[in-house]
Amino acid sequence: xxxxxxxxxxxAVVGVLAIVATACGGGGEEQASPSGPSTKGGTYRTAIEDFxxxxxxxxxxxYLGTAWGLYSDLISRTLVTYKHIEGVxxxxxxxxxxxxxxxxxxxxxxxxxxxxxxxxxxxxxxAVTSKDIAYAFQRINTKSLIAQYGNYYAGVIExxxxxxxxxxxxxxxxxxxxxxxxxxxxxxxxxxFLFRAAMPATAPIPEEVGKCFTKAGDYGRFVISSGPYMxxxxxxxxxxxxxxMEPLSGFDPDKFMVFVRxxxxxxxxxxxxxxxxxxxxxxxxxxxxxxxxxNKIQSGDLDGSWASLPPKTLEQQYLTNPDLKDNFHINSGxxxxxxxxxxxxxxxxDVNVRKAVNFVIDKTALQKAWGGPAHGEIATSVEPxxxxxxxxxxxxxxxxxxxxxxxxxxxxxxxxxxxSNGDGKCDAxxxxxxxxxxxxxxxxxxxxxxxxxxxxxxxINVKIRELExxxxxxxxxxLDNLIPIAANAGWGKDYADPYGFDFFIFNSAGIACSGQVxxxxxxxxxxxxxxxxxxxxxxxxxxxxxxxxxxxxxDKKMDECYGLLDEARATCWTELDTSLMEEAVPWVPYLWAxxxxxxxxxxxxxxxxxxxxxxxxxxxxxxxxxDPTSVPVG
Amino acid sequence: xxxxxxxxxxxxxxxxVEVSAAVIGRSPWELFWRRFRKDRVALLGVAxxxxxxxxxxxAPLIARFVVHHGPNEINQDLxxxxxxxxxxxxxxxxxxxxxxxxxxxxxxxxxxxxxLTVAFFATGIAVxxxxxxxxxxxxxxxxxxxxxxxxxxxVLSLPILLLAIGIAAACSITATGCLGGLIQPGISLVVxxxxxxxxxxxxxxxRGQVLSIREKEFIEASRSLGFTNSGIMFREILPNLxxxxxxxxxxxxxxxxxxxxxxSFLGVGIPPTTPSWGRMIAEAASGQLYTVAWWMLLFPGxxxxxxxxAFNLVGDGLRDALDPxxxx
Numbered sequence: 001x002x003x004x005x006x007x008x009x010x011x012a013v014v015g016v017l018a019i020v021a022t023a024c025g026g027g028g029e030e031q032a033s034p035s036g037p038s039t040k041g042g043t044y045r046t047a048i049e050d051f052x053x054x055x056x057x058x059x060x061x062x063y064l065g066t067a068w069g070l071y072s073d074l075i076s077r078t079l080v081t082y083k084h085i086e087g088v089x090x091x092x093x094x095x096x097x098x099x100x101x102x103x104x105x106x107x108x109x110x111x112x113x114x115x116x117x118x119x120x121x122x123x124x125x126x127a128v129t130s131k132d133i134a135y136a137f138q139r140i141n142t143k144s145l146i147a148q149y150g151n152y153y154a155g156v157i158e159x160x161x162x163x164x165x166x167x168x169x170x171x172x173x174x175x176x177x178x179x180x181x182x183x184x185x186x187x188x189x190x191x192x193f194l195f196r197a198a199m200p201a202t203a204p205i206p207e208e209v210g211k212c213f214t215k216a217g218d219y220g221r222f223v224i225s226s227g228p229y230m231x232x233x234x235x236x237x238x239x240x241x242x243x244x245m246e247p248l249s250g251f252d253p254d255k256f257m258v259f260v261r262x263x264x265x266x267x268x269x270x271x272x273x274x275x276x277x278x279x280x281x282x283x284x285x286x287x288x289x290x291x292x293x294x295n296k297i298q299s300g301d302l303d304g305s306w307a308s309l310p311p312k313t314l315e316q317q318y319l320t321n322p323d324l325k326d327n328f329h330i331n332s333g334x335x336x337x338x339x340x341x342x343x344x345x346x347x348x349x350d351v352n353v354r355k356a357v358n359f360v361i362d363k364t365a366l367q368k369a370w371g372g373p374a375h376g377e378i379a380t381s382v383e384p385x386x387x388x389x390x391x392x393x394x395x396x397x398x399x400x401x402x403x404x405x406x407x408x409x410x411x412x413x414x415x416x417x418x419x420s421n422g423d424g425k426c427d428a429x430x431x432x433x434x435x436x437x438x439x440x441x442x443x444x445x446x447x448x449x450x451x452x453x454x455x456x457x458x459x460i461n462v463k464i465r466e467l468e469x470x471x472x473x474x475x476x477x478x479l480d481n482l483i484p485i486a487a488n489a490g491w492g493k494d495y496a497d498p499y500g501f502d503f504f505i506f507n508s509a510g511i512a513c514s515g516q517v518x519x520x521x522x523x524x525x526x527x528x529x530x531x532x533x534x535x536x537x538x539x540x541x542x543x544x545x546x547x548x549x550x551x552x553x554x555d556k557k558m559d560e561c562y563g564l565l566d567e568a569r570a571t572c573w574t575e576l577d578t579s580l581m582e583e584a585v586p587w588v589p590y591l592w593a594x595x596x597x598x599x600x601x602x603x604x605x606x607x608x609x610x611x612x613x614x615x616x617x618x619x620x621x622x623x624x625x626x627d628p629t630s631v632p633v634g
Numbered sequence: 635x636x637x638x639x640x641x642x643x644x645x646x647x648x649x650x651v652e653v654s655a656a657v658i659g660r661s662p663w664e665l666f667w668r669r670f671r672k673d674r675v676a677l678l679g680v681a682x683x684x685x686x687x688x689x690x691x692x693a694p695l696i697a698r699f700v701v702h703h704g705p706n707e708i709n710q711d712l713x714x715x716x717x718x719x720x721x722x723x724x725x726x727x728x729x730x731x732x733x734x735x736x737x738x739x740x741x742x743x744x745x746x747x748x749x750l751t752v753a754f755f756a757t758g759i760a761v762x763x764x765x766x767x768x769x770x771x772x773x774x775x776x777x778x779x780x781x782x783x784x785x786x787x788x789v790l791s792l793p794i795l796l797l798a799i800g801i802a803a804a805c806s807i808t809a810t811g812c813l814g815g816l817i818q819p820g821i822s823l824v825v826x827x828x829x830x831x832x833x834x835x836x837x838x839x840x841r842g843q844v845l846s847i848r849e850k851e852f853i854e855a856s857r858s859l860g861f862t863n864s865g866i867m868f869r870e871i872l873p874n875l876x877x878x879x880x881x882x883x884x885x886x887x888x889x890x891x892x893x894x895x896x897x898s899f900l901g902v903g904i905p906p907t908t909p910s911w912g913r914m915i916a917e918a919a920s921g922q923l924y925t926v927a928w929w930m931l932l933f934p935g936x937x938x939x940x941x942x943x944a945f946n947l948v949g950d951g952l953r954d955a956l957d958p959x960x961x962x
Contacts, residue, residue: 291922311921312718312733319716365710369733372716440901442920446717446733448906453708463821464906465806 005489007069016033017124027128041280043628046306047287047296051253051458052470056217057199060139063148065492066307068200069612073275074259074282075121075225079112079133079182080194082611083274084618086331088386090610091496093194094274097204097226099130102203107189115179119264121225122235124206128226132204135173139167139210140201146216149494151509158185167210179595191565195495198611212242219249228265228277232258232629256633259285278605278621281628297600303622304599307614309442313372318598326599329615331608333595334386335492336379337370339451339588340476340519343551344539345484347460351552352416353426354585356458357485358397360409362450363590368447370591377404379589382519382577385612387493387501388453390574396581406457413458413561432461437475437486440466444488451487478514479521479532482539486519490593492613498573499562506554506580518584523553552584643780669955676951679944686941690746697740701728705744705909709735719927730919730929741909742933747823748910749941752894753887756825760832760890761883765875767833768840769867773848782841786834796894798827802902824903828890839882840875847874877956888942894940911938 008240048066055061059071073084080294082098083089084097098112107176118128139159140147141164147153154162158173173185186193198204204226205219213219222245223231239245250258259282267277284306287293294314310318310328318328341348341357363378370376377385380395380402399405410424418428419611436451438444448464455462462485472488475481494500504510508523513532517522526547529540544550554576580586597615599606602624609616661666670676689696697704712735714722722730729738771782805812806819847853848871856866898904898912906913911934918924918931 246690311923312716313922313926315716316714316718316926365708368710368713368715368717370717374716405811444719445901445906445920449706449734450708452907453706463820466901466906467803467806559961 005246009441022278038172038276038368039623040278040620040621041307042278042602042622042624043281043283043626043631044279044304044603044617044620044622045283045285045287045302045624045631046304047293047302047627048306048308049288049293050286051257051284053220053253055146055220056253057220057223057251058145058213058217059203059205059223060136060142060145060219061148061150061216062200062220064483064620065613069257069609069614069617070257071142071200072132072198072611073227073609073616073618074226074229075223075231075262076200077118077128077226077253077270078200078203079114079197079272081198082609083618084372084607084609086608086610086616088610090608091386092179093198093481094271096198096270096274097133098197101194102462107191108186110184110186110193110197112182112184114182115269116180117269119128119262119267120204121230121262121264122207123237123239124209124224125264126206127179128204129179130176132206133182133202134171135167135175135207135210136205137171138164138169139205141169142167142214144214144216146302149199149201149504149516151504152199156186156188156190156193156196158187167214168207172407189563190564191569192495192497192499193302195497195500198495209237209239209245212245216366220252221253223248225262228267228270228275229259229281230260230262232260232281235263235624254492255286258282258631258633260628263499265443274620276621277618279617280626282617283631283633285629285633294598297598300600300602302600303602303624304615305597307595308597309371310462310598311442312371314598315374315596319374327601329597329599329606329608330374331385331595331597332386332610333376333492333593333613334384334496335490335593335613336382336384336589337376337490337591337593338379338382339485339487340489341485341586341588342483342519343521343586344524344536344543345427346542346631347416347418347428347434348484349543350418352418353413353418353460353582356409356412357455357460358585358588359399359405360454360458361588361590362404362454363402364389365403365450365592369443369450370442370593371596374594375596376591376593379592380589382580382589383498383501383573384493384592386575387496387568388498389571390570391577394574394577394581395576404454409458419459419629421597425457427459431459431463434462434484436462436464437472437483438464438466439469439472439487439488441469447487456535476519477516479511479516480513482535483519491517496610497569497574499558502558502576506584506586507558508555520584522551522584524551552586554580554584659931666955668938669676670951673951673954675947676955679947679951680758682940682944683948686746686944687750688748689743693740693747696743697737700739701726701740703727703737703740705736705740706907707736711735718923719930722927722929728926729933732927732930733923738914738929738933740746741800741914742911742937744909745911745914745934746941748793748904748908749891749894749938752821752825752828753890756832756890756894757883757887758829759825759829760886761836761879762832763829763837764878765840765872768837768842769844769871769875771837772841772844773867773871779841782837786837789831789834792831794831794893795900798831798897799900799902801827802897820852820901820905821908824894824897827897827903828893832886832890835886836882839878843875843878847871850933881949881953881956884945884952888935888945888949891942891945911935 052064053067054063072081077096079098080093083094097118098116099115101112103110116128120126120128139145140150140153141160141162143163150162153160159171206224209224210223213254231248233248237245290308291311293308297304318324339352343349367378381391381393385392413419413424414422418426420427438448452462452464475485476486491505504517506522509515510518511524512519512530520553529537557576561569564572595613602622604623605621606618607616635851712731714720717733719731719733721727728735729742732738756759771779802823820923853870854871895912898910904910914934924931
């Protein structure tokens with residue numbers, strides 16, 4: 001998923017992982033949390049520069065990590081969920097709406113038994129049934145609703161193809177024999193199915209409201225709650241007809257989002273391990289000025305940050321002032337920040353060039369631009385350590401202190417067809433004025449000069465384009481742009497299994513003419529290239545010598561790992577990571593980022609949600625005693 | 635018959651009358667220089683500009699031989715663990731370093747190159763277009779005048795900054811920029827945008843001047859002598875435009891320098907690897923870095939202020955000296 005996306009992790013492989021991950025994961029420097037008794041009540045007030053929702057908060061397609069935290073911690077219960085705590089235990093699957101489940105011997109049938117008493121919020125005032133969950137899957141199946149991670153279900157659940165014209169179309173592989181039972185029939189054994197059943201798109205959606213919204217993103221302003229909280233104003237929704245429905249007053253995409261308690265929530269159907277529900281509400285305001293957000297936290301007008309990077313001057317204070325020790329928290333982010341190279345565009349169509357780039361980049365300088373070791377470990381391979389601890393120490397392009405090895409880089413470049421005189425520097429025309437897409441905010445503004453200098457050492461002269469975050473992503477997601485190299489992207493796990501990290505970014509199924517995330521075009525086929533126009537086809541032909549030397553692909557290896565479990569699975573994924581880093585070489589990973597959150601003194605209990613990669617709204621507590629509807633917003 | 639001569643000869647005087655110093659006829663340029671020379675403040679401005687231009691021209695030499703640091707030379711040893719500058723103004727780094735350990739002094743004088751280059755080229759293009767359009771409009775009148783005047787009105791009413799940001803952003807997305815490679819983000823785009831928005835000022839002034847000159851007697855005289863339109867334009871009108879054009883050009887330059895700084899501040903146009911005062915100020919302001927590294931803000935800020943001030947003073951001085959009636 002895009003950085004700020006989240007995933008959950010099944011502890012299926014956890015036995016080995018738990019031990020290893022605790023040792024290796026996330027730099028290990030988790031801060032001690034304020035650990036007084038959790039005060040009940042109060043409102044957590046925070047702010048963010050921009051919600052950045054990828055699908056308008058419509059759960060069917062919403063792929064933003066922080067949004068997943070809002071769903072899972074606050075308003076959207078799923079068949080199974082996580083404990084919304086930090087670290088490896090935070091990636092452990094626990095029951096939520098389902099109290100138990102069985103798998104058939106052949107692994108193709110999953111039967112879930114639902115708890116009774118799980119209620120939708122007002123004005124619906126009725127129990128959640130298996131049909132509501134089936135309806136959520138029917139929405140995923142509907143083409144017009146653009147389920148951005150629909151491929152986790154399409155082709156996996158029988159009858160779910162992603163092409164349905166309407167969400168009222170039933171799916172043959174999902175049956176609801178009664179209100180508290182739901183049965184999934186799969187096309188192939190899927191070891192990580194529980195992870196997929198914990199993702200917010202599968203949360204129950206009432207058809208009486210959902211049927212009114214068949215365009216992607218529209219339902220986002222009308223989300224009906226099944227959790228301990230709801231969007232303010234949900235009880236005032238007029239459900240008498242589609243026309244009568246007005247967007248919930250508590251959510252204005254440009255200004256604020258207010259959550260209040262769901263009066264229909266029955267804590268007896270939930271577990272305090274999963275959701276303590278200490279807060280009376282959450283208020284998120286939009287504030288485009290990052291400095292202002294952190295000033296407000298210091299002055300007490302906000303209780304903490306959510307997903308904003310504190311300015312370094314402020315960070316300096318937090319790191320050096322012992323009185324502020326309890327006010328900042330560093331947690332493992334389960335995400336990799338990386339530089340991606342496009343296999344279709346010279347000079348990056350030559351694997352030797354891609355290896356040279358991996359050698360020459362000074363990763364310590366990039367880490368410093370982020371704020372030094374407090375912001376994460378230097379990434380030496382694709383998967384973050386929490387996702388695949390086996391590769392935490394794997395470094396195929398070593399250099400002293402990770403500062404880059406110019407000699408090794410030039411040696412690699414010498415093997416390339418673009419270095420005709422063997423001096424270790426590219427001298428072909430394609431190496432001058434190479435477009436590099438990046439972002440225009442810190443830390444990228446400090447990273448870009450480093451990248452420019454480093455690449456010049458192997459003769460690649462880049463033209464850096466600094467774009468806004470969303471523009472940068474859209475630009476590289478549009479195949480036709482044929483962007484050679486980009487540094488703007490990060491990728492977080494969807495769930496804590498390498499499949500949930502690797503699938504969309506490295507499998508050729510993730511390639512599309514726009515809105516795709518396989519930026520390197522790994523494994524692209526001729527048909528895919530043809531579909532995207534003559535320019536892309538010409539590039540594909542040039543890169544593959546008219547099809548004679550196909551692009552590197554990891555599709556087959558991924559299929560191989562798909563059905564495996566436990567150690568065999570971990571070994572398989574390790575081999576895949578190795579193959580990615582040494583044979584395909586689509587990326588230069590440089591940082592396994594931590595998440596840095598700042599809180600005010602009003603926060604009496606802090607918790608981090610490993611699933612969403614942000615603070616755990618499900619468990620934190622504040623002592624400001626505020627009522628969420630009384631907090632000024634907008 | 636008496637001769638008509640150019641010089642005024644002294645009349646015969648009775649002996650014994652004191653004769654004052656000869657009244658010598660002076661050309662307009664001599665008059666201008668004498669008046670300008672007396673304007674101390676303007677001379678200061680000229681001096682500053684001359685020094686700035688020299689620094690800008692010799693910047694690479696200074697970088698190499700005097701301070702031994704380039705403008706983009708990154709030095710991670712000079713920043714602390716989280717990437718804040720650790721060295722302020724000192725022996726080796728006269729203006730301190732920035733968040734990547736780059737020498738702020740060298741970047742400031744390289745920034746002068748950017749500012750002056752952009753300002754001169756953009757202004758030069760704007761003035762050229764402005765003179766052409768203004769002269770044609772003023773001289774021919776009729777629909778030519780209407781067309782040019784409306785064009786001027788339209789351009790002057792456009793939201794400059796928004797359009798500049800929009801154009802620069804739109805042309806950044808693809809490798810080749812806009813118009814098939816003609817518009818690429820970078821100095822040329824910034825120059826183009828500034829020139830596009832500056833020419834109307836000169837255009838309007840020139841048009842006004844041409845309109846008034848056109849009615850003067852010597853133009854009628856030239857016409858009756860058989861001069862063609864272009865002959866009149868080039869030989870009679872343009873030379874008379876010199877004074878106001880020079881003045882307003884000099885006054886536009888500081889506007890354009892500030893415009894470039896504003897665009898760079900917003901991160902639009904100048905590539906990140908080219909030092910620019912606007913960008914340096916933006917970097918110093920982000921995250922309130924100036925609270926721990928005041929030198930990152932002070933030096934480019936002061937350079938910008940003084941350069942703008944110098945050009946304004948020179949422009950005022952020129953206006954006062956070239957035509958005391960114009961400015962008052």
